[in-house]
Amino acid sequence: MFFESFLLNLTILAALIVALIFDYVTKFFSYWYIRHVPYKIPFPFFGSDYHRVLRLRSTSEEVRNLYSKYPEANFVGVIKSRIPELIVKDPDVIKKMLSTDFANFHCRGIALYRSRDVCLRNNLFYAEGEKWTLLREGLECLLNGIHREPDVSLHVCLSGTNEVVNVRGLLSEILDAVFKDCLFEGKDDGLILKVLRQSIQRRTYSEIFKSYLKEIFPSVYTFFGLTTVPGLLTAKANKVLKESNLLTKIRQIGLIDQMNTKNRKATKSENVTELELTYSMVSLFITEGYIPCLNVITSLLFELAKNLEIQEKIRTHNSVNVDYLDACLKEALRLYCSYPVITRKCVKAYEIPDNKMILDKNITITVPVEAIHKDSKHYKNPCAFNPDRFLESENEMRHTFVYLPFGAGPRKCIGEQLAMQIMRKVTKAIIEKYKIETTERTPSQLSFVDHNFMKIIKEDVWLKFTPL
Secondary structure, eight states: OOOSOHHHHHHHHHHHHHHHHHHHHTTTTTTTTTTTOOBOOOBTTTBTOHHHHTTSSOHHHHHHHHHHHSTTOSEEEEEETTEEEEEEOOHHHHHIIIIITGGGSOBOSOOOTTOSOHHHHTOTTTOOHHHHHHHHHHHHHHHHTSOOSOOTHHHHHHTTOOEEEEHHHHHHHHHHHHHHHHHHTTOOOSTTHHHHHHHHHOOOHHHHHHHHHHHHOHHHHHHTTOOSSOSOOOHHHHHHHHTSHHHHHHHHHTHHHHHHHHIIIIIOOOOOOHHHHHHHHHHHHIIIIIHHHHHHHHHHHHHHHHOHHHHHHHEETTEEOHHHHHHHHHHHHHHTOSOOOEEEEOOSOEEOTTTOOEEOTTOEEEEOHHHHHTOTTTSSSTTSOOGGGGTSHHHHHSOGGGOOTTOOGGGSOTTHHHHHHHHHHHHHHHHHHEEEEEOTTSOSSOOEEEETTEEEEOSOOEEEEEEO
16 A cells, blocks of 8 residues: 655655564564573674674673573573574583484584685585585594604704793794694695694784674675685695695595585585695694694693692603693693584474473574583582592593583594694693793783684793703
C-alpha cells in the first residue's frame, strides 16, 4: 500500500528496513535464554562480543572473565556478533566433543581454508574435511623423517653468554638454529626462517588490525585477500626451498599430487605448486611450533629465575634430572599456555549427553583452556608455579581433559612430541651451563597479548646468566 505523501512512504520504507535489519541481527539473541544457559546480555550489531570487537578486552580475557563469572555453571552462552557460541566448562563434555563425538565437531569454524594467503590455505590448523586428512597424514610422515638429534648449534649460540641477557633475543637465535637444522639441514641463512618469524612477531597497527579481522571476522579477512606473512620470496630464498630436505620428503610421499587431485575433484581450486606447499609447511612450523616454543621456554626460564630452589632441583649432582625438567615444562605449559581457547563448529545438530540440550548446526563451541588450567577446582593454588603437581598423586587423580596445552582428540597438536623434544633440549643446554637469576630489569610478572589465535609475551624479558 502506498500513500500520497512521498515523505510518509519514505518514512514507512525506512522503518521497514530498520525493522528487518534489527530482526536479522537479533535473531538468535534469545538462543541461550530458552535453553536455560547463563549468558552475557547481547547488543544489536555487537552481540555479547562487544568487549572483543571494541578491543576493550582480549579474547582470552573475555573468556576467562565469563568462566569465573558463573563458577557453578557447566556452560556459558555468548552471541558472537549474531551467532550463538557456547563456552564449555565440564571436562566430561569437553572429552565428548573433542574426542568421542569428534565427527560432530571436526571443524574449527574459522573458515580461513579458502584464504588467498597460500600459508593459510594449505595450513593444517585451518584445513577441513579431506584436505585436513591429507595434510595431517603428510605432516605425520614429514615429522617422522625430521632430524631431531642434538647438535653443536646450541652451544655455539650460547657461547659468550654472560650477565644480563634479553631472553627472547637469545632464544630466537637458538631456535633459529634448531629449526634451520630440522627443516633445511642448516642451509638457510635467515632468508626464510628469520623473515617469517619477524613478520609473525611484528605488531604494527596494520598487523594488529589484520589479526583482529582474522580472529573476529575471518570471512572479511578472506574476502579482501589479506595476508599476515610474506606471500612471495626472493629467488635466493626459493632456491633454499628447492634444495631443502623438506621439499624432498614432500615429493617422496606424493603429497603434491594427492592435494591437486583432491582440488580438482572437490573444490576446483587452483593447483598448489611444490614451492607453495613447502613454504606453507615452513610457515606452519614457525606459527604453530617455533613461536609457542619461544613463549614457553621464555616463561619457564622466567619462573626458574624466580624459584632458584626449583632450578637447583632440576640440576641434580652436576647433571639434569630430565623427569623433573619435564614436570617443569608441563607446569609452564599449564600456566602459560600459548592457545588460551580451543574452538570447534558443530557440523550437525547435537544433543549434549546428560543435559538434553540440543545444539543446532553451525553453533561454535569454545573450550576455555587457560581458564580451566587456572581453576582451583582442578589445581591447588593454580596461579603458583609448582612442577611437583605433575609428579604427585594428585596428577593421577586429575581429569585428563583439564590439561590441554596441545588440545585433545584427532585434532590434537600433531607436533607435540617434536615441541617437547625441542623445549627439553634447549632448556637442558641452558640449565647445564648457567645459573639464571632475576635482575632489576626483570618484570614482576609476564604480560601477554593475543595475536593470531595465540598469546605471545608482550615485552622483552631480561635475566642474569652466570656460567657454572
